[in-house]
Amino acid sequence: MKSRTSSLLTVSFVALLVLIGVATFVVGYSARQAQIRVRELNEAGMASDDNLDTIRTNVYLLGILTRDYLLDSDAASAAQYTTQYETIRSSTEKSFDNLSALTDSQFPQNTLNALREEFAAYSDITGIVLNWSEEQKRRLGPDMLRRRLRRRMEVFALTEKVEQLVTASLEHQREEITQSDQQLRASLGWTSVIALLLGFMISALTLIHTTRLERRSYSSELELRRLSGQLRSTQEHERKRLSRELHDQVGQLLTALRMELNAVQRSVTGSEGTLRLASAKHTVEQILNTVRNIAMLLRPSMLDDLGLVPALTWLCREMSRSSGIEITIDADKEANALPDAHRTCLYRVVQEGLTNAFQHSGARKVQVGLAMDSAEVACTIADDGRGFDVNSSTRKGLGLIGMQERIRDLGGAVRIASSLGRGTRVEIRLPRPIPEVLNGTNSDRGRSRDRSDGIEASA
Numbered sequence: 001m002k003s004r005t006s007s008l009l010t011v012s013f014v015a016l017l018v019l020i021g022v023a024t025f026v027v028g029y030s031a032r033q034a035q036i037r038v039r040e041l042n043e044a045g046m047a048s049d050d051n052l053d054t055i056r057t058n059v060y061l062l063g064i065l066t067r068d069y070l071l072d073s074d075a076a077s078a079a080q081y082t083t084q085y086e087t088i089r090s091s092t093e094k095s096f097d098n099l100s101a102l103t104d105s106q107f108p109q110n111t112l113n114a115l116r117e118e119f120a121a122y123s124d125i126t127g128i129v130l131n132w133s134e135e136q137k138r139r140l141g142p143d144m145l146r147r148r149l150r151r152r153m154e155v156f157a158l159t160e161k162v163e164q165l166v167t168a169s170l171e172h173q174r175e176e177i178t179q180s181d182q183q184l185r186a187s188l189g190w191t192s193v194i195a196l197l198l199g200f201m202i203s204a205l206t207l208i209h210t211t212r213l214e215r216r217s218y219s220s221e222l223e224l225r226r227l228s229g230q231l232r233s234t235q236e237h238e239r240k241r242l243s244r245e246l247h248d249q250v251g252q253l254l255t256a257l258r259m260e261l262n263a264v265q266r267s268v269t270g271s272e273g274t275l276r277l278a279s280a281k282h283t284v285e286q287i288l289n290t291v292r293n294i295a296m297l298l299r300p301s302m303l304d305d306l307g308l309v310p311a312l313t314w315l316c317r318e319m320s321r322s323s324g325i326e327i328t329i330d331a332d333k334e335a336n337a338l339p340d341a342h343r344t345c346l347y348r349v350v351q352e353g354l355t356n357a358f359q360h361s362g363a364r365k366v367q368v369g370l371a372m373d374s375a376e377v378a379c380t381i382a383d384d385g386r387g388f389d390v391n392s393s394t395r396k397g398l399g400l401i402g403m404q405e406r407i408r409d410l411g412g413a414v415r416i417a418s419s420l421g422r423g424t425r426v427e428i429r430l431p432r433p434i435p436e437v438l439n440g441t442n443s444d445r446g447r448s449r450d451r452s453d454g455i456e457a458s459a
Contacts (some may be wrong), residue, residue, distance in 0.1 A: 006276055009317065012032065012198065016202060017224075019197060023188065023195070027188055030184045031184075034177060038174075038177060047098060049163075051095040051098045052099070052163050055095050055115075055159055058088045058092045059159075060090060062085070062088055062123055063148055064083055065126060066126045066144070066145070069081045070141040070144065079404065082128055082130055087128060092119060096115075096119075108123055115161075125144070128146060129185055153277070159322060187276050200372065250291050257284055258281060261280055262283065267274065284435055300315070302314060303343060307333075308335045308338060308343040308347060309333055309338055311343075312347065312350055312370065315351060316328075319355075319358065325363060325366055326365045327354065327366045327367075328365075328368070329368040329369075330367075330368070330370070331370035332371050335370055335372060335377065342377065342410065342430060345406045345410055346430075348403075349381075349406060349407065349428055350368060350379065352400075352403050357424070360385075361383050362385050363383035363385035363423065364384060367380070367382045368380070374432065375431070376412075376430060377429070377431075379427075379428040379429075380425065380427050381425070381426040385424060387419050387420050387422050387424050388424070389420065390417070392420050403426075407428055411429065412429050412430035413428075414427070415429075
């Protein structure tokens with residue numbers, strides 16, 4: 001299911017990116033083509049206007065040329081009029097060719113051809129007039145001018161019609177461009193809607209998938225913490241059992257053996273036997289001290305018999321003796337009334353803090369404080385060592401992690417303040433538990449033991 005969800009999200013993301021890319025390309029390409037088409041239409045409109053203006057102007061020029069020739073009595077200037085006529089005729093034909101090239105398939109070519117034929121007939125009359133003699137000019141000139149005026153009006157009317165047709169054709173093309181633009185906008189709108197829907201779908205799937213992963217991660221974290229707490233609890237119970245076995249069974253047997261050796265030593269008279277018995281007695285003393293130290297390190301019996309404050313006092317004294325660090329403790333005696341879970345947690349946390357100060361900080365002085373008020377239990381461990389970078393994950397060992405997990409299991413919080421060269425301060429705060437009845441859940445304290453060596457056990 002996880003693989004299918006990841007594949008679906010991947011495909012959806014790729015589809016969304018492809019859709020956005022295609023839409024962007026299509027919009028850009030269509031906008032560019034529309035700009036090119038609009039520019040071409042504007043240029044075609046301006047060119048058609050210029051060509052029609054040229055045709056009108058040439059019509060006027062032909063009329064003026066005809067009138068001037070009929071009124072001019074100088075025969076030597078006939079060649080000049082012929083040259084002007086050919087120039088006007090050539091310019092007009094060029095304008096007609098340009099109009100034919102500008103118009104599209106929807107433009108009525110027959111109208112343009114009719115205009116061309118009308119202009120050709122109009123200009124041919126001028127060509128005929130240019131070949132008249134002086135007698136023909138005087139006799140036929142006035143009538144020719146009147147006929148030219150009427151013919152010129154017909155040419156102008158046809159020119160207006162052509163202009164209207166050209167304008168209509170350009171407007172039709174502009175409408176097509178407008179429709180294409182509207183279709184493009186509609187396509188862009190649908191593309192945006194599809195992209196939004198696909199984006200919402202991807203967001204929803206991502207959110208659901210992320211929520212599931214967070215829930216699984218949270219459940220796994222809770223399960224790991226629960227297993228870790230059970231492991232620590234089992235470890236403490238096993239340490240307590242081993243400590244009691246070593247202290248009660250092995251310690252009592254060694255004490256009994258020492259007493260027997262004392263009795264045998266009193267009955268032996270030889271010097272050699274006395275020395276051997278003294279050596280065996282010394283060996284038994286060393287074994288007894290070793291067993292007692294191991295039992296105290298596993299779990300000090302005074303933590304259950306006398307309470308938290310005597311156990312912490314003994315721990316500070318032993319750590320100071322073995323490490324050479326000056327350790328001072330200021331503890332509230334009310335902490336002895338804490339339940340077993342709180343006493344064990346605070347003892348192990350202080351033990352871990354002192355071990356870190358001895359092994360890593362290079363401290364010369366360590367201060368341990370334990371105070372209680374109506375709401376919480378506060379414990380501090382401060383040293384004057386070299387310190388470390390709290391934000392560096394590489395310096396966060398298993399000891400600190402175990403310390404934090406122990407405090408978190410009881411609903412407390414731990415704060416570690418440290419900087420390079422300025423020492424380390426560990427602050428622990430636990431919510432104060434409801435006072436327990438000694439005969440109930442806190443039955444470990446006050447438990448009497450049958451020891452043959454009671455004085456040494458309570459030292």
